Amino acid sequence: MTVTNILLSGIVGSTAYGLAHEGSDVDRLGLFATPTEELHGLHRPSESHVSTAPDRTLHEAGKWCRLALAGNPTVMELVWLPDELYEVRTPLGDELVGLRQTLLGARRVRNAYLGYATQQFRKLHNRQDGPRTAALAQRTAKHARHLRRLCTQGYELYTTGRLTIRVEDPESYHRFGEQVAADPETAQPLLRRFEEAFAETRSALPDQPDDRAADAWLRRVRREFYATAQTASA
Structure with a gap:
């Protein structure tokens, strides 16, 4: 499976937790951007791609944001990994890491x-x-x-x-x-x-996440990959 426009990807799961043993699978998680023009058609493209050998799950940027804002523990790992566990980092991916605390409620x-x-x-x-x-x-x-x-x-x-x-x-x-x-x-x-x-216990977090930061980031992603599509077709 080939997925383009990967913005952020890294090793998660038992390897990241320090719980792996001999023979444990190495799990990878990431997010990608669908070319913006493809989002306007009758049939929406897939929002997730899951593969084995290697074990990898990739979520489209919009879906990833929705899951993170809901507090999903699995997707949340991606923006809290130690630096050495990232395998793909882009400027937009780094921006998302910088926004990680705004995703929390x-x-x-x-x-x-x-x-x-x-x-x-x-x-x-x-x-x-x-x-x-x-x-x-x-x-x-x-x-x-x-x-x-x-x-x-x-x-x-x-x-x-x-x-x-x-x-x-x-x-x-x-x-x-x-x-x-x-x-x-x-x-x-x-x-x-x-x-x-x-x-x-009283939480250090606001009651609800501030989804405005995630919304602004996702709009930057859409602009970036709309411009890319336009350049390619010119």
Whole structure:
């Protein structure tokens, strides 16, 4: 799959978190700009491209902004990566990184991160009555690590307005995963603790994100790639 006009792309997932093990996939996430003229036709172009080997997800700039403004934890990683994990950076991509704090709203961050963490807990809970296999234990441990990471990173973002991608003490996440794989119910106290912490803590973020900055950035993207199309056809 060839996608042009990539504005920002980098390595995310377990490699970025410091939780990868031998044989782990290397996940990549990025965003691209559709040529502006193509947005005006009857049939809208695809807003996402997902591939394997390599594992890569690319969202169109407009879709990426909508997801980020909703507090989506996965897309949010892209603008908080350490410099060495970026593989594509453009001036427009760097502008977006500079706007990352305007994308944040307390309510949306809390709901998105706790919502994703709750999804992970439900996956753990639904598996506890099934047959125990090595493959199931691995999946359960992975979901448990994600649950803890989502709670921890979401709470950091909620309380400080910053997001640290690499987790502190990765081995403790692996130990937690093994404990939950043995007994999925042991994940519940952690989830409840963070639910209470979010409820009791005043956020450093405004209640809602300021979407004006993202809107202005996206309009600059549309102008840039409209001009490119016009130049190419001249």
